Amino acid sequence: MNMKLAIDRRQLLKAIAAGSVLSQLGSFSALAAETKRLYVDGLCFLPDDLSDLNASKINAYLCDISDIEAIKQPDGTTNYKRTYKACIKSISEALTRVNDNPDKLILGHSGADIQHAHDTGKTAVFFQIQGADCVEESISTDLHQVDEFYEKGLRSLQLTHHYGNKFSGGALDNALIHEQSQGLNKPLTKAGKQLIAKLNDKGILIDVSHSSPQSALDTAKASNAPIVQSHGAVRAIVNHARCSPDNVIKAIADTGGLFGVFMMSFWLTNDAIPTTEHYIAHLKHVANVGGIDSIAIANDYPLRGQKNLLKLNNNNAEGVKQYLDWWHSLRAKNVLGYDIEPVHVVIPELNHIHRMERIDLALAKAGFSGSDRDKIMGGNWQRVLKDVLG
Secondary structure, rough: OOHHHHHHHHHHHHHHHHHOOHHHHHHHHHHHHHOOOOOEEEEOOOOOOOOHHHHOOEEEEEEEOOOEEEEEEEOOOOOEOOOHHHHHHHHHHHHHHHHHHOEEEEEOOOOOOHHHHHHHOEEEEEEEOOOOHHHOOOOOOOOOOHHHHOOEEEEEEEOOOOOOHHHOOOOOHHHHHHHHHOOOOOOOOOOHHHHHHHHHHHHEEEEEEEEEEOOOOHHHHHHHEEEEEEEOOEOOOOOOOOOOOOHHHHHHHHHEEEEOOOOHHHHHOEEEEEOHHHHHHHHHHHHHHHOOHHHHEOOOOOOOOOOOHHHOOOHHHHHHHHHHHHHHHHHHHOOOOOOOOOOOOHHHHHHHOHHHHHHHHHHHHOOOOOHHHHHHHHHHHHHHHHHHHH
């Protein structure tokens, strides 16, 4: 017998007997699983530094390529609309950037591109626009602007952003605050139903993030394909207009779709200090309501994390100040949940380039099986994108 191997074996057995390496062995086992597991994110952006793609270990994500125009609302609040002019320019620029970096990026056309990205060490990005305001043409047309965006790579369209538009009610529609408190809110419009039919026909994923609960429920009924809430949180945990009630989570799941939980900590907990356990609590709740096949991960910040908080070394007390003017403007309109002053923006541990690995390990610690983690960390996104995009 090789003497060195014998000594190493004896040392290992002694260490195990002493319990000193058990936790390390568990971590190594989890890390080995991570190297094989798909990581797919529900909402992020093209990074300034493309080396972030590899560092994040994310195989694919819905990539918000939209641009905005700030529109002042009649009630004094500001809506950031994704207009046609802004978005046709931004998607063209994003397409050029992806095409110029074939060694790092794959433009996501179908669900199969996720596995291809995984196998080649690249990242598949599925272009998404956060608001159908970019479809400005009359509903009496054939909605050819949708075709134009599709040809440039659009594969997911959010119906609205915060406030309602001609297609959908918004989560923060101020005129409906009393109805919101009672679970009633602006429904999907006739134009919205026409848009859904068009998106189904084109094979574009429908995203009800930021929609009013009623519009989300209506969309689930109207769509003949799975729908998603790419990024959001649970109203049963944080009673806020931007968080979704259980009937919306269940309706999305019943379409074969999924619900992505995002990183914005003021919508994850009202506790003074946000932790990874608060994030896991939302995932558990979605699993209880919609089933394990309905859970997914989302970011809604850049790959590295919320930029200002990173500059502040994740000092939430300082970082939250940038949100307070906006928060107080909605409090003045009595929008649900804005009466509670936010004291944080991020979960420090997850505001990091390695957040997907950290969530994966936290799920294991919380008792989720390897097969469940496969689904949560990427498998559910892969399935839905295959179902909708082909």
